[in-house]
Amino acid sequence: NAGVTQTPKFRILKIGQSMTLQCTQDMNHNYMYWYRQDPGMGLKLIYYSVGAGITDKGEVPNGYNVSRSTTEDFPLRLELAAPSQTSVYFCASTPQGNSPLHFGNGTRLTVT
Amino acid sequence: EDKVVQSPLSLVVHEGDTVTLNCSYEVTNFRSLLWYKQEKKAPTFLFMLTSSGIEKKSGRLSSILDKKELFSILNITATQTGDSAIYLCAVLKWNNNDMRFGAGTRLTVKP
Incomplete structure (x- = not known):
């Protein structure tokens, strides 16, 4: 039972490079979320999706893009990496509106 | 602007102590409040609260x-070293299930 799987676990990027953080879930959940967590700052919502083909901005969407072509996958794209995007990124999913999130184990990204 | 504020931000206690962590919120379209525990990796769910009292x-x-x-x-109550973690409070909103988190309380329980 894999749950929410994020890859890679760690990544170092140079300023200006691009990359995609992968997130997939095998629980057939409709709702998926991307958060970033900076030290002492809790979790900030980047983007979320309530179903395939639908995405919405969260609190801190600038510098990121997402897509939701299937129920299972919700990749997060960084086009021009900046040091301010150094963070731990968590993907999460939930089956329906009023239920807890299931989190992946996170991707630690460093931009230098 | 929506706010979820947790206090204290950090707390150190000894095993056996009782602790109270606080979460206040100002959000539009409140639906539920959730508590999570975060040790080394992903947050894990503790409680979901929808009704007062x-x-x-x-x-x-x-x-x-x-x-x-x-x-x-x-x-x-009766804290143990295994309770050491960051405790996160989150508020779920009605519109599109937007979930906002507080900064967390880092609890350290010493033997």
Whole structure:
């Protein structure tokens, strides 16, 4: 039972490079979320999706893009990496509106 | 602007102590409040609170919501070193299930 799987676990990027953080879930959940967590700052919502083909901005969407072509996958794209995007990124999913999130184990990204 | 504020931000206690963690919120379209525990990796779910005044309990942990005063508390009795973690409070909104988190309380339990 894999749950929410994020890859890679760690990544170092140079300023200006691009990359995609992968997130997939095998629980057939409709709702998926991307958060970033900076030290002492809790979790900030980047983007979320309530179903395939639908995405919405969260609190801190600038510098990121997402897509939701299937129920299972919700990749997060960084086009021009900046040091301010150094963070731990968590993907999460939930089956329906009023239920807890299931989190992946996170991707630690460093931009230098 | 929506706010979820947790206090204290950091807390150090000794095994056996009782602790109370606080979460206050100001959000539009409030639906539910959730508590998570985060050790080294992903947050894990503890409680979801939707109605005022109804205590949720799991072992030594309990939580309650006050929708009039817009806050929730998480109590941990007879703390153990395994309770050391960051405790996160989150508020779920009605519109599109936007979930906003507080900064967290870092609890350290010393032997």
